[in-house]
Amino acid sequence: MSQNTSHAVMAQRIEAADFLDFFPTPLWATRALCEFILQADPKLSTKRVWEPACGQGHMARALSEYFGLVYSSDAHDYGAGAVRDFLFPGDEPSFDWLITNPPFRLAERFAHTMIDRAVEGCAILVRTSFLEGVGRYKSLFSQRKPAAILQFTERVPMHKGRVEEHGSTATSYCWIIWRCRPHKPDANDVPAMVWIPPCRRKLERPGDYALQVAA
Numbered sequence: 001m002s003q004n005t006s007h008a009v010m011a012q013r014i015e016a017a018d019f020l021d022f023f024p025t026p027l028w029a030t031r032a033l034c035e036f037i038l039q040a041d042p043k044l045s046t047k048r049v050w051e052p053a054c055g056q057g058h059m060a061r062a063l064s065e066y067f068g069l070v071y072s073s074d075a076h077d078y079g080a081g082a083v084r085d086f087l088f089p090g091d092e093p094s095f096d097w098l099i100t101n102p103p104f105r106l107a108e109r110f111a112h113t114m115i116d117r118a119v120e121g122c123a124i125l126v127r128t129s130f131l132e133g134v135g136r137y138k139s140l141f142s143q144r145k146p147a148a149i150l151q152f153t154e155r156v157p158m159h160k161g162r163v164e165e166h167g168s169t170a171t172s173y174c175w176i177i178w179r180c181r182p183h184k185p186d187a188n189d190v191p192a193m194v195w196i197p198p199c200r201r202k203l204e205r206p207g208d209y210a211l212q213v214a215a
Helices: 027-040 058-063 104-117 134-141
Strands: 048-051 069-074 095-100 118-127 148-152 173-179 192-196
Touching (some): 027 118, 027 148, 027 192, 048 058, 058 069
Parallel strands (some): 048 095
Antiparallel strands (some): 118 173
């Protein structure tokens, strides 16, 4: 799969490692999304998913427990997945789902690109504050209505460059899901607002915090 790697293009996205917006996702938070999708699609194990901001591979690892094939990539080489910039089109094959925790400053661009490329659906993990803003409403949510918003009732601790078993955070997170062909919602559909009940203890697994790859 090729992509434009000219210096002028890559300079728009590649930053010094000290400034990269890299906050790995605890595996249990990805499993919470997959459990929700699985309720509507019991054949999830036959589907293909792309994780386009994979970092060190934490989310891809959880996705592999549910999907039949997982492809992962990132614009920066963290030691896991292919090195490619998702926001610049290449010759990618089709994927049923696209799921990621995008860099926050690029989350809206990721959402538009994922909606355009996914066959069945896509989902992004973002701060709940991402739902706010007149500008984002006009440019994203009013034009491309989500199918569901999954709000965590527990806090999902995110730490720059690492996952922490005993970490904490004051930040609230949610999953936003869009359904694409053939389930694309029409203009009259109302997004489902779903609260994810406390699930961390249920969804954590031994070894979840052992995956730490030096960036």
